[in-house]
Amino acid sequence: MSRRSRAVAEAETYYDSAAADAFYRNIWGGEDLHLGIYARPDEDIGTASRRTVDTMAGQLPDLGPKRTVIDLGSGYGGSARVLAAQHRARVTCLNLSETQNELNRARNDAAGLSDLVTVVHGSFEDIPEPAATFDVAWSQDAILHSGNRTRVLDEVRRVLKPGGRFIFTDPMQADDCPPGVLQPILERIHLDSFASFSFYREELSKRGFTEISVTPLTSHLRTHYARVGEDLRARYDEIVGLSGRDYVDAMLAGLARWVDGADKGYLTWGILHFMKAA
Numbered sequence: 001m002s003r004r005s006r007a008v009a010e011a012e013t014y015y016d017s018a019a020a021d022a023f024y025r026n027i028w029g030g031e032d033l034h035l036g037i038y039a040r041p042d043e044d045i046g047t048a049s050r051r052t053v054d055t056m057a058g059q060l061p062d063l064g065p066k067r068t069v070i071d072l073g074s075g076y077g078g079s080a081r082v083l084a085a086q087h088r089a090r091v092t093c094l095n096l097s098e099t100q101n102e103l104n105r106a107r108n109d110a111a112g113l114s115d116l117v118t119v120v121h122g123s124f125e126d127i128p129e130p131a132a133t134f135d136v137a138w139s140q141d142a143i144l145h146s147g148n149r150t151r152v153l154d155e156v157r158r159v160l161k162p163g164g165r166f167i168f169t170d171p172m173q174a175d176d177c178p179p180g181v182l183q184p185i186l187e188r189i190h191l192d193s194f195a196s197f198s199f200y201r202e203e204l205s206k207r208g209f210t211e212i213s214v215t216p217l218t219s220h221l222r223t224h225y226a227r228v229g230e231d232l233r234a235r236y237d238e239i240v241g242l243s244g245r246d247y248v249d250a251m252l253a254g255l256a257r258w259v260d261g262a263d264k265g266y267l268t269w270g271i272l273h274f275m276k277a278a
């Protein structure tokens with residue numbers, strides 16, 4: 001495959017599919033599609049998901065009307081709308097799924113935010129933006145889908161202004177994860193590997209980034225996948241009607257594997273915040 005990795009083609013087909021779109025729109029309400037930070041294990045997914053956005057935004061003290069942000073793998077654009085509505089930041093949503101981008105554009109129009117949020121179809125392995133354009137590169141639970149993560153990091157460095165911030169979350173494998181144990185999860189989402197905290201630290205350091213903070217939040221990964229499983233079981237017939245029984249049953253089995261991987265200490269998740277050299 002040319003410049004795109006095979007994983008990118010798999011992700012595009014998956015997220016554009018009617019079954020995946022119906023599942024994600026309904027379980028997250030068409031706003032977010034990322035892991036939440038839970039105040040209680042039974043908290044609703046939307047509230048916890050919004051807390052992740054607010055926690056990340058809170059790490060960017062000078063977010064405001066003069067700031068430009070690129071959201072890499074922006075899903076339905078819920079985070080971009082928070083950054084635009086609450087902070088008046090100018091946000092470019094870069095996302096592979098045009099199915100999601102259409103809803104993102106419609107919601108931006110409805111919220112009167114189209115002047116602040118621009119939605120671009122493309123891949124973060126080959127960002128269609130000029131060098132040194134953005135103050136902030138933001139990403140939530142999307143870079144795992146790359147088959148060439150070092151290339152994504154090269155692209156992040158290229159499009160950030162000197163001194164720009166890179167803040168992101170990603171489901172990862174633990175630094176001490178035994179080889180092979182995550183293979184069933186990787187196969188289901190068509191990936192060869194996960195990143196890890198040490199991978200991002202080493203690769204970003206090689207690219208001249210300084211670590212601002214790395215915040216492990218792994219217990220929330222476990223809570224999140226368990227909560228999604230609970231909601232899906234509670235709405236089983238409704239979501240089967242939208243996404244099909246095969247999709248829903250495979251999703252429930254997949255979610256159980258994520259919970260098990262977290263319980264065994266193989267998986268991890270958190271907020272990583274770095275600064276490009278000034």
Ligand SMILES: C[S@@+](CC[C@H](N)C(=O)[O-])C[C@H]1O[C@@H](n2cnc3c(N)ncnc32)[C@H](O)[C@@H]1O
Pocket residue numbers: 008011012015031032033034072073074075076077078079094095096097100122123124125139140141142143145146
């Ligand atoms: C788990 S969802 C997270 C969406 C969004 N960040 C959020 O927090 O709601 C992963 C997203 O990554 C996007 N994605 C996957 N691979 C991509 C790529 N190579 N370039 C751009 N977007 C990608 C998918 O379209 C999907 O929207």
